[in-house]
Every structure is written in structure tokens, then in C-alpha cells.
Amino acid sequence: MIMSRTEAAPDQARGDLTERLLAGLPAEAVLTDPDITASYANDMASFCPAGAPAVVVLPRTVEEVQHVMRTATELRVPVVPQGARTGLSGGANASDGCIVLSLTKMDRILEINPVDRIAVVEPGVINATLSRAVGELGLYYPPDPSSWEMCTIGGNIGTASGGLCCVKYGVTAEYVLGLDVVLADGRLLSTGRRTAKGVAGYDMTRLFVGSEGSLGIVVRAVLALKPQPPQQLVLAAEFATAGAACDAVCRIMEGGHVPSLLELMDRTTVKAVNDIANMGLPETTEALLLAAFDTPDPAPDLAAVGALCEAAGATQVVPADDAAESELLLQARRLSLTALEAVRGVTMIDDVCVPRSRLADLIEGVERIADKHQLTIGVVAHAGDGNTHPTVCFDATDADESRRARESFDEIMALGLELGGTITGEHGVGVLKKEWLAREIGPVGIELQRGVKQVFDPLGILNPGKLF
Amino acid sequence: MIMSRTEAAPDQARGDLTERLLAGLPAEAVLTDPDITASYANDMASFCPAGAPAVVVLPRTVEEVQHVMRTATELRVPVVPQGARTGLSGGANASDGCIVLSLTKMDRILEINPVDRIAVVEPGVINATLSRAVGELGLYYPPDPSSWEMCTIGGNIGTASGGLCCVKYGVTAEYVLGLDVVLADGRLLSTGRRTAKGVAGYDMTRLFVGSEGSLGIVVRAVLALKPQPPQQLVLAAEFATAGAACDAVCRIMEGGHVPSLLELMDRTTVKAVNDIANMGLPETTEALLLAAFDTPDPAPDLAAVGALCEAAGATQVVPADDAAESELLLQARRLSLTALEAVRGVTMIDDVCVPRSRLADLIEGVERIADKHQLTIGVVAHAGDGNTHPTVCFDATDADESRRARESFDEIMALGLELGGTITGEHGVGVLKKEWLAREIGPVGIELQRGVKQVFDPLGILNPGKLF
Numbered sequence: 001m002i003m004s005r006t007e008a009a010p011d012q013a014r015g016d017l018t019e020r021l022l023a024g025l026p027a028e029a030v031l032t033d034p035d036i037t038a039s040y041a042n043d044m045a046s047f048c049p050a051g052a053p054a055v056v057v058l059p060r061t062v063e064e065v066q067h068v069m070r071t072a073t074e075l076r077v078p079v080v081p082q083g084a085r086t087g088l089s090g091g092a093n094a095s096d097g098c099i100v101l102s103l104t105k106m107d108r109i110l111e112i113n114p115v116d117r118i119a120v121v122e123p124g125v126i127n128a129t130l131s132r133a134v135g136e137l138g139l140y141y142p143p144d145p146s147s148w149e150m151c152t153i154g155g156n157i158g159t160a161s162g163g164l165c166c167v168k169y170g171v172t173a174e175y176v177l178g179l180d181v182v183l184a185d186g187r188l189l190s191t192g193r194r195t196a197k198g199v200a201g202y203d204m205t206r207l208f209v210g211s212e213g214s215l216g217i218v219v220r221a222v223l224a225l226k227p228q229p230p231q232q233l234v235l236a237a238e239f240a241t242a243g244a245a246c247d248a249v250c251r252i253m254e255g256g257h258v259p260s261l262l263e264l265m266d267r268t269t270v271k272a273v274n275d276i277a278n279m280g281l282p283e284t285t286e287a288l289l290l291a292a293f294d295t296p297d298p299a300p301d302l303a304a305v306g307a308l309c310e311a312a313g314a315t316q317v318v319p320a321d322d323a324a325e326s327e328l329l330l331q332a333r334r335l336s337l338t339a340l341e342a343v344r345g346v347t348m349i350d351d352v353c354v355p356r357s358r359l360a361d362l363i364e365g366v367e368r369i370a371d372k373h374q375l376t377i378g379v380v381a382h383a384g385d386g387n388t389h390p391t392v393c394f395d396a397t398d399a400d401e402s403r404r405a406r407e408s409f410d411e412i413m414a415l416g417l418e419l420g421g422t423i424t425g426e427h428g429v430g431v432l433k434k435e436w437l438a439r440e441i442g443p444v445g446i447e448l449q450r451g452v453k454q455v456f457d458p459l460g461i462l463n464p465g466k467l468f
Numbered sequence: 469m470i471m472s473r474t475e476a477a478p479d480q481a482r483g484d485l486t487e488r489l490l491a492g493l494p495a496e497a498v499l500t501d502p503d504i505t506a507s508y509a510n511d512m513a514s515f516c517p518a519g520a521p522a523v524v525v526l527p528r529t530v531e532e533v534q535h536v537m538r539t540a541t542e543l544r545v546p547v548v549p550q551g552a553r554t555g556l557s558g559g560a561n562a563s564d565g566c567i568v569l570s571l572t573k574m575d576r577i578l579e580i581n582p583v584d585r586i587a588v589v590e591p592g593v594i595n596a597t598l599s600r601a602v603g604e605l606g607l608y609y610p611p612d613p614s615s616w617e618m619c620t621i622g623g624n625i626g627t628a629s630g631g632l633c634c635v636k637y638g639v640t641a642e643y644v645l646g647l648d649v650v651l652a653d654g655r656l657l658s659t660g661r662r663t664a665k666g667v668a669g670y671d672m673t674r675l676f677v678g679s680e681g682s683l684g685i686v687v688r689a690v691l692a693l694k695p696q697p698p699q700q701l702v703l704a705a706e707f708a709t710a711g712a713a714c715d716a717v718c719r720i721m722e723g724g725h726v727p728s729l730l731e732l733m734d735r736t737t738v739k740a741v742n743d744i745a746n747m748g749l750p751e752t753t754e755a756l757l758l759a760a761f762d763t764p765d766p767a768p769d770l771a772a773v774g775a776l777c778e779a780a781g782a783t784q785v786v787p788a789d790d791a792a793e794s795e796l797l798l799q800a801r802r803l804s805l806t807a808l809e810a811v812r813g814v815t816m817i818d819d820v821c822v823p824r825s826r827l828a829d830l831i832e833g834v835e836r837i838a839d840k841h842q843l844t845i846g847v848v849a850h851a852g853d854g855n856t857h858p859t860v861c862f863d864a865t866d867a868d869e870s871r872r873a874r875e876s877f878d879e880i881m882a883l884g885l886e887l888g889g890t891i892t893g894e895h896g897v898g899v900l901k902k903e904w905l906a907r908e909i910g911p912v913g914i915e916l917q918r919g920v921k922q923v924f925d926p927l928g929i930l931n932p933g934k935l936f
Contacts, residue, residue, distance in 0.1 A: 113823075113825065114721075114722045115718045115721055115722045115823075115824060115825040116721075116823045116824055116825050116854075117721060118823075138724055159667065160667040160671075162665055166664070166665060167664070170642075171665055171667075173667075173671070173674075174638075174642060183912070187912055188912070189912050189913060189916065190909075190910065190913070191909075191913070193821075193889075193890050194823055194888055195821040195822060195823055195853070195854050195855075195888075195889050195890055195893065196634070196635070196821065196824065196852075196853035196854055196855065196893075197630055197634060197639055197821045197850075197853050197854075197855050197890075197893040197894055198821055198890040198892070198893055199627065199628040199639075199641075199678045199890075199892050199893065199894060199895075199896055199897075200890050200891055200892050200897060200901075200905055200908050200909060201678075201897065201905050201908075201909055201913065201917050201935060202675055202678070202679055202683075202917050202920055202921075203628075203641070203674045203675060203677065203678055204913070204916065204917070206641075206671045206674035206675070207670055207671060207674070207675060209671065210667045210669075210670070210671055211670055215670075226726075227724030227725070227726060228724065250583045253582075253583055253585060254582045254583045256606055256695030256696065257695070258694075258695060295763075295764075296763075296765075296768075297764075297765070300764075353661075353663040353664065353665045353666055354663060355581075355583075355584040355586075355662055355663055356583060356584055356664065357581065357583040357584050382665075384664075385663070385664035385665050386584075386663055386664055386665075387663075387664065387665050420662060420663075421661075421663050422661050422663055422665075422666040422667075422668050423668055424666070424667050424668050425663065425664075425665040425666060425667065426665055426667060427667075428667055429667075429668060429669065433668075437668055437669050440668050440669075441658075441659075441668060441669055442657075442658065444651070444655055444656070444657050445657060445658070445659070445669065445672070448657065448672065448923060448924065449669050449670050449672070451923035451924075452670055452675075452920060452923055453670075454923075455916060455919035455920055455922075455923060456916065456919075467669060
């Protein structure tokens with residue numbers, strides 16, 4: 001366990017640290033006002049403890065990041081890297097006396113190359129900024145987490161984040177070709193490549209993706225791009241039971257279709273959305289399925305998928321006629337989390353991914369857990385991936401309700417593992433699920449992961465207390 | 469460096485080893501006849517030294533593999549895992565006194581699930597066997613190395629192999645969701661998942677893919693499948709210069725097309741094919757480009773690509789009318805390596821991958837190198853990926869020609885690195901390129917890769933002498 005120097009004589013130690021940092025960083029890049037540094041303590045997860053940072057640094061260059069890491073190594077101070085802090089697992093939460101290393105000022109798009117279909121970016125680039133920039137050149141950066149208007153590419157890489165597009169286009173990991181990483185001791189490592197293929201040595205690039213800042217600081221990324229697909233056309237289908245909707249998902253995937261999104265909202269979520277907005281969703285809807293296709297001619301797929309939904313028992317099937325109508329149909333889905341937050345003030349968002357053939361079992365189990373704990377738990381799901389976000393609604397000022405919320409959150413992860421799934425499809429482990437990681441990957445897995453961590457961060461200063 | 473016990477008293481030590489292996493393996497799974505074990509010494513690479521195995525084992529179960537590894541750990545004997553030995557880098561070559569661990573008898577397809585779109589297989593399953601089995605269910609396992617009728621899935625995973633499909637469908641790595649791995653000490657590790665997504669902890673699955681048997685023995689793999697696409701339609705285009713063909717590749721990729729293959733043959737290769745078969749290729753062809761599309765309606769893409777080829781200076785554009793004609797057009801490509809082998813008896817196949825925008829520079833450079841060394845070097849390329857296979861033809865009985873062949877092979881790798889590429893797009897490092905790995909990934913990269921190796925294989929018994 002690494003101890004920050006602040007434990008001995010906090011003010012003195014912090015002064016030393018600040019002074020050392022200022023030797024290689026401009027004054028405006030080093031924040032020490034406790035009111036300001038405290039505002040960097042948390043990401044968006046509930047139930048995750050956070051400490052008070054000693055200092056927040058906002059480097060603008062690779063050299064400045066190297067200076068921060070050399071200083072941290074020398075003084076044995078923990079470093080917590082941060083992007084936009086939109087994470088949902090506490091992976092970016094500060095620890096007491098740490099250096100918060102915010103990468104948000106390193107936000108340049110360095111290159112977009114339409115022939116090689118790559119972009120080279122700094123970690124602080126906002127996902128939406130990159131998506132729009134490549135879109136202007138007819139290119140497409142698929143990963144689209146819900147927070148895409150705010151979250152950074154560096155954060156996306158750290159958590160290997162996903163989104164609605166994954167059922168067709170895969171997750172962030174599949175778009176990271178190469179990285180420049182500042183190591184714990186300040187040395188610079190280049191991994192991977194800027195070519196379409198490459199297998200020279202162990203895949204270190206992939207090791208950093210999803211490592212939640214625990215192995216090194218990503219300071220530059222080479223990302224793969226795709227050509228911009230045609231605008232997607234959406235179909236909405238209502239079902240009288242969640243089981244029927246899940247059956248439709250299985251039929252669609254078994255039928256060989258490749259939707260560009262395949263999302264599910266359960267009745268709790270539909271009701272929550274109805275409560276805050278008039279979306280025209282029938283109160284009797286037990287499950288709403290949204291499927292989309294972005295092929296040059298989506299009509300045959302939409303017709304076939306509509307028929308499969310009806311065969312599975314859909315009570316209504318509404319295909320959009322154009323992009324505008326498609327966007328309207330997606331509005332309800334986009335409002336889901338806001339609507340569920342409004343139910344009891346706070347939510348805890350699970351991220352269990354199961355084989356899609358077990359989706360119905362998961363949703364049924366979540367209903368049982370909600371009944372048992374007398375809580376509202378809405379399920380929104382990237383159904384095509386089997387990746388569900390059971391969202392536990394609770395009143396954080398009510399201690400008993402908060403306890404039940406945490407218990408049900410954990411029971412949902414246990415259920416996910418029981419169904420052959422994983423505790424996290426796209427949000428990461430962070431602080432929130434670190435006890436659960438061991439249950440998923442077992443003692444041999446943990447031992448080897450710790451061994452790898454030790455290779456990259458022998459002093460344990462990189463984002464300590466996360467993952468394991 | 470690990471020393472096999474055979475160094476002290478070879479026969480005695482080999483006897484001990486065999487006896488210990490037989491305690492957990494049936495007699496027919498342990499081969500000790502030197503004539504037979506010698507036949508397991510090599511894969512298909514030229515210029516790669518190989519030793520004499522002490523014993524070859526052919527386990528059929530996970531438990532038997534565990535027994536082999538426990539025995540090897542106890543006796544400190546190196547273990548060289550092997551699939552079908554179709555590799556081109558010497559990665560499966562035996563070392564003196566080693567246990568050759570052939571996984572070819574673990575060849576069961578354990579599960580094919582069309583809803584979850586996964587297959588679960590043992591490592592010895594032949595690529596083509598799996599491809600056909602999933603094809604019967606309307607599914608598709610894309611990775612298609614040239615050796616697909618012989619090579620095993622375990623070998624494909626070990627080398628992260630590619631093929632013609634990669635320009636649209638990516639490499640083997642992208643299809644490996646989870647693994648069961650027997651570690652150096654015989655313990656069993658499960659990595660990854662059978663779900664579409666999952667980010668619990670470091671990506672250990674990906675670490676094993678391409679690790680060339682140096683981190684553990686893959687005994688089971690969960691593979692992602694796609695729906696079977698329509699049969700592809702091929703277009704062939706002839707060019708008066710290789711540069712014009714490369715220009716066409718850039719225009720096609722920049723134009724947003726997604727071909728299911730995009731292959732290039734240079735004039736040397738075309739000539740070699742003409743010399744062994746009458747394929748109707750004009751002797752004046754300086755470069756032949758093959759593009760294919762497997763969308764429901766490939767006509768618009770084929771027309772557009774044909775026009776782009778003409779704009780880039782194609783002298784002839786021949787689109788196929790149907791699948792049979794498409795297959796004919798691909799025949800020349802499929803014959804390329806056989807044809808180049810016939811030139812001087814032996815070939816050394818480079819595997820340099822460059823950004824596709826530098827493809828023309830690479831081909832031009834290879835011509836210079838061929839001239840300098842007075843050798844025939846044909847280039848076949850997965851052009852859409854920038855992944856080239858400059859194939860050095862030489863007479864292995866001629867010492868000087870062999871020396872020049874090896875020199876030109878190395879010069880091509882140097883050129884690839886100079887152009888921002890990698891020394892290996894899909895064949896791996898093995899023995900052949902291990903000095904080059906350090907040049908590509910640098911001393912910090914090598915140090916960290918060695919550190920990772922040490923975590924998984926502290927005694928250094930797994931495929932020693934490969935990669936580093």
C-alpha cells in the first residue's frame with residue numbers, strides 16, 4: 001500500500017509537492033485551492049468513497065505529464081488520472097493526498113487521415129468533437145457512450161466504453177490502434193501502430209484499454225475510423241411482456257440481421273419516461289424495443305424485423321419513414337436515465353452483460369429483486385449485446401432505502417454472473433465493483449492481473465484502490 | 469536461460485521425462501521415436517533454426533495438458549506448443565530437448581450458438597472445419613489465413629493471424645471473446661467472456677492472442693461469429709504501373725467503400741502465375757488489383773470502384789457477373805505463393821504492413837531491393853490493409869543467393885518501419901523476426917513485454933527463444 005507523504009505533515013508535504021510540480025508546469029496548470037481541488041474528487045458514480053486531492057494538475061503537453069509522473073514517483077504520491085469524470089464506477093475518484101491528473105486540456109485532434117482511416121488525438125478530446133470532425137470528412141468514429149457530448153476519448157479508452165452502436169460496430173477497444181503512454185516513472189512508451197493490422201509482440205495497446213488509469217497515462221491515441229454509414233432508420237415495437245421482447249431480440253439476431261442499434265426499455269422505464277414527458281407511449285407497454293438499420297436500403301431488414309417482432313407477440317410495430325421520425329422514436333430511449341433519476345432522486349446504474357439468449361432471465365430476475373427490496377428498478381438495455389443497465393432508483397437521504405439499493409445492485413451482479421454474464425459490459429470496475437471483480441475472474445485471474453499491474457506500476461502510485 | 473535436463477545425461481533425462489509424462493497420458497499420446505519426433509521440429513518458415521524435441525505429446529483433454537505443464541515445470545523442461553505448423557516465422561519450431569505439445573488431437577467443436585453468435589472450440593479444430601460447420605447454420609467465422617484448410621484455431625490465436633477478409637472483417641484477435649488457458653505451472657485460467665461485451669479487469673484474452681505460445685497453452689476458445697454475408701462479387705483491374713494500382717487502392721478507401729477483399733499482385737507475381745498456369749493474364753500487366761463486395765447489392769460499389777480504378781489509370785477493368793466468375797478471378801491470387809515458390813525453389817515471405825497511403829512507396833522500395841540483390845521478389849498484398857507479403861525467391865542450395873535473400877528480407881522490414889509500418893501484419897515474430905521486434909517496439913517496450921512474460925512464465929519454459 002502506498003502512503004502519500006501528506007500523512008506525516010500534510011501542509012508541509014503538500015507545499016513540497018506543489019513546488020516540485022511547479023518546476024515543470026505553468027502556474028495556471030497547478031490548482032491547490034481546496035475548494036477547487038475538492039470539485040475534482042468524484043466521477044458520477046453513487047456509493048463510491050472519494051478522498052481529498054492534494055493538488056490538481058492540468059498539463060497541456062506530453063513533457064508536462066512526464067514531469068508530473070516523475071515527481072509523483074520521486075515523492076511516492078498517488079496519481080488519479082481524470083477525463084470528464086462522467087464515469088459510473090468511481091474509477092476517477094480521488095484518493096486522499098493524491099495528484100489529480102486531469103487530461104482535459106490536452107484536447108487537440110492532431111490528424112484525421114481519410115486514406116488510412118485513422119485519427120490521431122490527445123486524450124482530452126471530447127467524443128462528440130471527434131465524431132463531428134471526422135463526420136465532416138465522411139468518416140465515422142462509432143463508439144457513442146450516452147455521455148458522448150461530455151466524455152473524453154482518454155476516459156473512453158480508460159474504461160473501454162461502449163454505447164448504442166456496439167451491436168454493429170463494437171466497443172472503444174476495437175478502435176484503438178496505438179497509444180503513447182507516460183509510464184508511472186515518467187518514461188514514454190509507444191504501443192501498437194498506425195496500420196490496419198499489426199502483431200509485433202504482446203498486444204500492449206489492448207492492455208491499456210479498460211485499465212482505468214492503473215497502468216499508465218494515455219497521452220495520444222491512434223484511432224481507427226470507418227466510412228460514415230447512411231442515416232439509420234428506426235423501428236419501434238411494443239410488447240405485452242418483457243419476455244416477448246427478449247424473444248424478439250433472439251429471433252432478430254438468430255435471423256442474421258445486423259441492426260445498427262437494438263435497444264430495450266422495460267415497463268418501469270417506459271412509465272418513468274411517460275411521467276416526465278409526453279412521448280405518446282401507451283401506459284400498457286410492458287416493453288419497448290427499438291431496432292435500427294443504417295444500410296443503403298434498410299427497408300427489407302426493417303420489414304423482416306417487424307415481422308419477427310409480431311411473431312414474437314409485439315402488440316404494435318411502428319417503422320419510421322425517415323431520419324426525423326427515427327430520431328423521435330429514439331427520444332424515449334435517450335430520456336430513460338433522466339426519467340429514472342426523477343423517480344427517487346438518485347440512481348445506481350448496473351452494467352450487467354449476459355449472453356443475449358439469457359436476457360429474458362435477467363429481466364425477470366431484476367423484477368424479483370425489485371419486488372423483494374420494494375424498490376423501483378428500471379431496465380434499459382443494449383439488448384442486441386445482452387448488455388443491460390438495471391437502474392436502481394432510491395432516495396439517498398433514506399438510509400434504509402440506500403442500503404436496499406446497494407443490496408439489490410449487488411444481487412443483480414450476482415444474477416448476471418449466474419447467467420454466464422459479466423459484472424460490467426462497458427462501465428468498468430472502478431471502486432464500485434472491485435469486490436466483484438474477484439468473483440468474476442477468480443483467484444488465479446486476480447493474481448495474474450496484479451502481476452501485470454506490478455510490471456507497469458511497481459510503486460503502486462497509479463490510481464491505487466481501483467479495480468482490485 | 470532455461471536448460472533442459474537433457475544437457476546433463478540426455479538418455480537418462482529423456483527416460484525420466486517420458487516416464488513422468490506417461491503417468492498422466494495414454495501411451496499413444498507420447499511419441500519418443502526420434503524419427504517421428506524430428507518430423508515435429510519445424511513450421512513452414514525458412515532460415516529458422518530448430519532443435520530436436522525430447523518427446524512429442526498429443527493430449528486430448530485439458531487435464532492431460534495440465535499434466536504436461538506440471539511435469540514440465542517440475543523438471544524445468546521447455547515446452548513448444550504446436551498446431552498444424554503452417555506458421556511462417558518459426559514460432560512453432562522445437563528447441564533441443566523440449567516437449568513438443570501438439571494440440572491437434574483436441575479438435576472438437578464444443579458448441580455453436582446462433583442466438584449468441586458464438587462458437588466454443590478446442591484449439592486443434594481446423595479453421596476450414598469450423599468455417600464450414602458454422603456456415604451450415606448461416607453463420608460466418610471470418611478469419612481466413614491462406615492455410616485455412618490446414619491451420620488450427622489454436623495456431624490462429626497464437627499468431628493472431630489474418631487473411632483476405634481482414635479489410636472488412638478484421639483479424640483473428642477481434643473474434644476471440646474468451647479463453648481457457650493452461651498456465652506454465654499447470655493451473656487453469658479462464659479469461660474473457662461469452663457475452664458480446666465485457667470489460668472486467670485487464671484484457672487478458674487479448675494478451676494471449678498473438679503471444680505465440682509464450683504465456684500459456686490455449687485449450688478452449690469462445691469465438692464470435694457473424695451472420696453469413698451474401699457471396700462476394702469480384703472485380704479485377706489491370707494497371708500499367710504498380711503506383712497506379714496503389715493510387716486506386718487509396719481512392720477506393722478514401723471513397724468510403726468497404727470491400728470484402730482488396731488484393732494486389734505485382735508484375736513479378738503475375739509473371740510467376742503465368743509461368744505455371746494459363747490464367748489469361750496479359751504479360752504486360754504491371755499490377756493486378758482484385759476488389760470484392762459481399763453486400764446484398766454489390767453492383768453500385770463495383771461500378772464505383774471500377775470507375776475509380778479507371779481514373780487511377782487502369783488499362784482494363786473486368787467485373788465478374790456471378791460467384792463462379794468471381795472465383796475464377798481469384799484463382800490467380802490463390803496461386804501466387806505456389807507460383808513464386810516455383811521461381812527458385814524456396815521463398816521467404818515478408819509480412820510488412822504499412823499505412824495504406826504508403827503502399828506505393830513500399831512496392832517501389834521492394835523493387836529497388838530486388839534489383840540491388842539481383843533477386844526475384846514478388847509482392848502480393850492485402851492492399852486494403854496495407855499488409856504486403858514481399859516474397860523473396862531463392863535457391864537454398866546457393867549460399868550466396870541465400871545470404872542475399874536473408875539480407876533483402878531484412879531490408880524490406882527496415883523499409884516497412886521507415887514508412888511507419890510494422891514488421892508483421894499477421895504472421896508473428898517467432899524466431900525469424902525476433903531481432904526486429906526490439907527495433908519496432910523499442911527498449912521500453914521490450915522491457916515491459918519481458919516483464920509480462922515473467923508474470924506468466926517465471927521459469928521461462930514456455931516456447932523459449934521466441935519473440936524476444
